[in-house]
Amino acid sequence: MNRKLSIVIPVYNAEPHIKRCMESLLKQTLQDYELIFVNDGSTDNSQSIIESYQKSNSQIILVNQENQGVSVARNVGLALAAGEYVGFVDADDDVEHDMYERLYAAAKLGDCDVVISNYESEQAGHLLLTSYPFSTEVVLTKADIQKQILPFFLKSDQLNTACSKIYRNEIIMEHDIVFPAKVALGEDQIFNLYFFSHAKRAKYIDYTGYHYRETAESATRNVSQKDYFQRAIEVYTSEVPITYLHLIDEASVQQFKAIRLIHCVMAYIHIYLEPSASMPFKAKLEYVRNMILHKDVREALPIYLNEMSIELGKYQKILLYLMDQKSLLGIYLITAYSRFRNRKVWG
Incomplete structure (x- = not known):
């Protein structure tokens, strides 16, 4: 691993939002990270916008492919990821400038396989905070993961998102953990079920750095x-x-x-x-x-x-x-x- 972090961003017709997303990622206070954009057959100007930023930002990697869905796009990004840890961002969303520095520092301090954080979502014009009932700012051992986190995945979909976490890349590669290609909904949960069943050390930090934006494809509109x-x-x-x-x-x-x-x-x-x-x-x-x-x-x-x-x-x-x-x-x-x-x- 020759980078601290790889951030994988699948992109499909994200022209109205991609600039805001990219600006938030390029302003990260963490040093030594890469941004892997996988353009999944966009028919708008998403590709040209990413290319314009790529000219002056060496940490941007762009892959263009025919439309195959978000899971395949993420898996393509995972295959290229050179980071010690991996994070995911959706092209409609944005993050706080210190998000990945905070998550990476928490991971390194506890030698954690995964770090969980809160996220904020905008729905019907209101901001909603999603947080979790786990012990905070402490290392959760495999026994803690078994007692607190694994049941939560089965009882609720609140923890499903891959976007408010970072994952140790070594575990992903060792166990060949990928997003399911033929699942229309819930692909994040399946990825997490497999990853957390192999994780030995985790941490939950009571910090909100990820901002999910409701779009025309969101549940309430689709x-x-x-x-x-x-x-x-x-x-x-x-x-x-x-x-x-x-x-x-x-x-x-x-x-x-x-x-x-x-x-x-x-x-x-x-x-x-x-x-x-x-x-x-x-x-x-x-x-x-x-x-x-x-x-x-x-x-x-x-x-x-x-x-x-x-x-x-x-x-x-x-x-x-x-x-x-x-x-x-x-x-x-x-x-x-x-x-x-x-x-x-x-x-």
Whole structure:
């Protein structure tokens, strides 16, 4: 490894955002890093913008390829990465100038295989901070990873993103860890499941350096094109890496997956019933009906209620009761009321 860090950036028609992204990456306070841009068949001016920056910035590497999807683009970048650690940035997003210096310093201080940080997302005009319930600023051993982090991946999708972390490249290469090429959604989770099952030392720092920007392709605006619920079902019914089963018993894995599925369904109910979603109202209602009646949801719901009832707020309990009773009208009314209350709070 002849660099401290390699940052892989897949690019597809990112012209409106790529300059902001590149400026934030080129201003990093960390010394000795490389930027690997993989232009995945863009038809706009993304390639020429990157090339204009490349002329005066030697750390920029540009690969042009036919459109093959974000996973293949990231894997192409991984194959070229010469850094001791690897990070990922989406071309629509940007980062704080000290982000990678902070993450790299934390990794080196604890000889960590991976460092996790918070991220900020912009959704419907509001800024949301995603943080985690892990021990902070301390080295998490393999036992800690097994107890705190591995179950979290199975219970929630909040930790899935590869973009607010850095990974030891040696582990990626040793175990041939890549992003799945034929998965339409959730490719980050699969990458993380494999990496964290091999990681021996990790650290979570309570720092927010990554800024995710909502675009036209984001979940709340793209419900008619991507079947998020079907992907959640695939995750629920899929087998976890065999290394996971060596660390967590099978009954617990199924319990965690049930919690995750119901979390997803509750979130998707709000997404699909959002008035701005690009689907006819009748189609949205039918989609929600199919979710709450799905056999896997019916199987997971009692497990979720049994395990999570103490942690639930009043609104969540009502929504889950209505899901259990298969009351589509009740679900529509309570989510509409929730949106009204939230608008008053934000307003």
